[in-house]
Amino acid sequence: MQSVGGRLPTTHEAIRELASRENAASLEILAGVAFVNDQFLRWTALEVIGCHPHGRKLCTVVLNALSDPSEYVVRTACQIVEEWELPEAHSLLIPLLADVKGATRQSAIRALGATWIDADFRWPSIRTAGI
Numbered sequence: 001m002q003s004v005g006g007r008l009p010t011t012h013e014a015i016r017e018l019a020s021r022e023n024a025a026s027l028e029i030l031a032g033v034a035f036v037n038d039q040f041l042r043w044t045a046l047e048v049i050g051c052h053p054h055g056r057k058l059c060t061v062v063l064n065a066l067s068d069p070s071e072y073v074v075r076t077a078c079q080i081v082e083e084w085e086l087p088e089a090h091s092l093l094i095p096l097l098a099d100v101k102g103a104t105r106q107s108a109i110r111a112l113g114a115t116w117i118d119a120d121f122r123w124p125s126i127r128t129a130g131i
Contacts, residue, residue: 008029008032008033009029009033010038010041012040012041012044015030015044015045015048016044018048018052019048019051019052022053022054026052027052027054027055027057030048030049030052030058030061031058031061033045034058034061034064034065039068039070039072040072042065042073043070043072043073043076046061046062046065046073046076046077046080047076049062050062050079050080050083050084056084059084059086059088062077062080062081062084062089063088063089063092065077066078066081066089066092067092071099071101071104074096074099074104074107075104075107078104078107078110078111079107079110079111081093081111081114082107082110082111082113082114085114085115086114086115087117089115090112090115093108093111093112093115094112096108097109097112
């Protein structure tokens with residue numbers, strides 16, 4: 001599948017078909033669809049990026065999706081961050097802990113579990129714990 005006349009695919013089936021293509025052109029098309037106006041096409045593109053054999057080459061697209069206006073896209077990006085264990089997403093996940101949608105907060109928490117750093121949890125010293 002190629003973009004036709006520079007146009008990106010506009011159906012979920014056409015986007016999903018890119019998952020089986022292991023060439024640079026498919027990644028380029030997926031990256032383009034990840035920024036279209038339709039939140040559901042962005043969501044599908046991100047799902048395909050997450051399972052594409054070379055999807056990690058689009059790590060920046062996944063990181064950008066963490067601030068997408070669509071809660072579906074954000075939660076899918078969190079899932080990919082969790083699966084890929086992307087430490088570079090850590091600071092981008094923190095603001096999602098205050099999201100009004102509980103499902104988004106839960107997705108962010110799961111993703112943080114995969115990108116955990118020691119500074120996320122400070123053990124009290126023995127002196128301050130009164131032990």
